[in-house]
Amino acid sequence: SKVDELKELDKKYYLHPTTVPKAFIENGPKIIFSEGNGIRVKDINGDTYIDGVSMLWNVNLGHGQKELADAARKQMTKLAYGSSFYGYSNEPAVRLAEKVVSLAPGHLSAIYYTSGGSESNDTAFKLARFYWHLKGKPNKKKIISISNSYHGATIGAGTATGIDAFHSFAGSKDSDVIHAKAHLTNCESGDKSDPNYEKSIRYTIEKEGSDAIAAVIMEPVQGAGGIHIAPDGYLKAVKNLCEENNILFIADEVICGFGRTGKMFGVENWDVVPDLMSVAKGITSGYSQLGGVLMSEEIRNTLVEYDQILGHGFTYSGHPTACAVGLKNLEIIERDHIVENVKNMEQELKKGFKYLEENHVNVTKTRALGLISGFDLQQDRDADIPFDQSIRAAQEVAEECYKRKLILRTADFEEGKNIIAIAPPLITTKEDIEEIINIIDEAITAFEKKIK
Numbered sequence: 200s201k202v203d204e205l206k207e208l209d210k211k212y213y214l215h216p217t218t219v220p221k222a223f224i225e226n227g228p229k230i231i232f233s234e235g236n237g238i239r240v241k242d243i244n245g246d247t248y249i250d251g252v253s254m255l256w257n258v259n260l261g262h263g264q265k266e267l268a269d270a271a272r273k274q275m276t277k278l279a280y281g282s283s284f285y286g287y288s289n290e291p292a293v294r295l296a297e298k299v300v301s302l303a304p305g306h307l308s309a310i311y312y313t314s315g316g317s318e319s320n321d322t323a324f325k326l327a328r329f330y331w332h333l334k335g336k337p338n339k340k341k342i343i344s345i346s347n348s349y350h351g352a353t354i355g356a357g358t359a360t361g362i363d364a365f366h367s368f369a370g371s372k373d374s375d376v377i378h379a380k381a382h383l384t385n386c387e388s389g390d391k392s393d394p395n396y397e398k399s400i401r402y403t404i405e406k407e408g409s410d411a412i413a414a415v416i417m418e419p420v421q422g423a424g425g426i427h428i429a430p431d432g433y434l435k436a437v438k439n440l441c442e443e444n445n446i447l448f449i450a451d452e453v454i455c456g457f458g459r460t461g462k463m464f465g466v467e468n469w470d471v472v473p474d475l476m477s478v479a480k481g482i483t484s485g486y487s488q489l490g491g492v493l494m495s496e497e498i499r500n501t502l503v504e505y506d507q508i509l510g511h512g513f514t515y516s517g518h519p520t521a522c523a524v525g526l527k528n529l530e531i532i533e534r535d536h537i538v539e540n541v542k543n544m545e546q547e548l549k550k551g552f553k554y555l556e557e558n559h560v561n562v563t564k565t566r567a568l569g570l571i572s573g574f575d576l577q578q579d580r581d582a583d584i585p586f587d588q589s590i591r592a593a594q595e596v597a598e599e600c601y602k603r604k605l606i607l608r609t610a611d612f613e614e615g616k617n618i619i620a621i622a623p624p625l626i627t628t629k630e631d632i633e634e635i636i637n638i639i640d641e642a643i644t645a646f647e648k649k650i651k
């Protein structure tokens with residue numbers, strides 16, 4: 200059959216990212232996607248799944264959005280591609296730049312386009328370092344990131360990533376990137392009322408010396424690392440710390456940007472304006488490959504004084520088709536009040552989580568900010584006892600969901616942690632949330648029976 204043929208070809212010719220190669224060669228692809236509509240996707244066998252994580256937290260307007268496809272087609276037939284190097288430009292890239300800047304908080308006043316999140320973060324690091332170079336402080340080169348962060352897979356962004364599992368692949372590192380031990384779930388002291396709860400970052404700055412540090416990077420809500428929402432006051436405290444020490448603050452909004460958290464940008468939940476802001480994923484809802492870095496007016500003004508070539512960029516920086524899709528995507532987000540829907544669905548999710556907590560003793564730490572949400576699974580939540588490592592609770596529950604045609608994601612990088620992530624497309628309805636919660640409820644029940 201065609202399915203078998205594709206599986207065999209896949210195993211033979213296609214080495215997949217973030218997949219165990221040996222297991223893949225034995226089993227072949229778990230699922231071959233073939234079409235999608237709204238929050239649902241079909242596989243090549245014709246089975247329909249709920250896409251409970253918007254694929255990779257990116258298909259924010261859901262699947263099968265004709266308007267986005269039409270925008271791409273229209274631009275492709277007019278001018279599919281045009282360079283942005285050497286002084287060239289194109290209309291969609293210009294219009295999207297204006298639009299994104301108009302939506303962005305505070306003094307963020309220009310965008311540097313990339314083709315994805317990793318490139319955005321690498322670009323942010325380079326911009327931060329170059330800014331200090333232009334300011335006569337070439338030693339300010341180091342970038343601080345925190346535990347459980349995910350910033351991408353290139354050498355710079357990959358080094359900044361604070362999940363060890365992503366460092367196992369080859370040894371190359373950016374030696375100017377360092378990790379603070381800060382952890383959004385406990386912020387070192389575990390006490391949100393402690394005014395020094397950003398102290399791990401403070402300690403790292405003191406140790407390295409602020410004269411050596413270019414920037415601190417942080418996700419307002421950590422996605423891949425396990426849905427860790429910055430506690431109230433935390434981002435502000437870190438931003439203040441950066442200001443005190445003449446260090447730039449980079450917000451990684453690759454997941455949070457464009458509505459995911461119930462605000463247009465994640466930092467707006469805490470009224471923080473970063474100096475640099477990385478975006479990707481939600482800028483096109485995944486319909487085209489695009490990213491960018493927004494920068495403060497101060498950084499922009501410093502850069503535009505530079506009278507030599509800015510030797511950095513990507514072939515697909517300012518890709519006309521990608522930008523046309525991005526423009527249409529942002530138009531729909533505003534026209535259809537998507538961010539408002541996200542805020543409302545957060546409440547529905549929280550109701551569902553309450554129900555799960557009441558019905559399952561092992562569901563704990565449920566959390567949601569907009570439609571980025573999750574919970575921990577524990578053997579005994581009241582006594583704070585984790586599941587034995589051998590049980591792999593999150594994997595088991597996700598697998599039970601999968602059997603019931605709901606695709607979710609797990610985070611179990613940290614010893615003893617079993618986290619389920621739920622981040623459906625931003626067009627998700629109340630009925631969809633109820634369906635998702637019901638499936639999770641059944642899945643946990645099945646898991647509980649299994650481990651009894």
Ligand code: PLP
Nearest residue numbers: 315316317349350351451453454
């Ligand atoms: N930053 C965050 C917060 C992400 O979640 C991701 C991807 O998941 C990235 C950066 C890297 O983006 P990309 O995979 O497009 O390079």
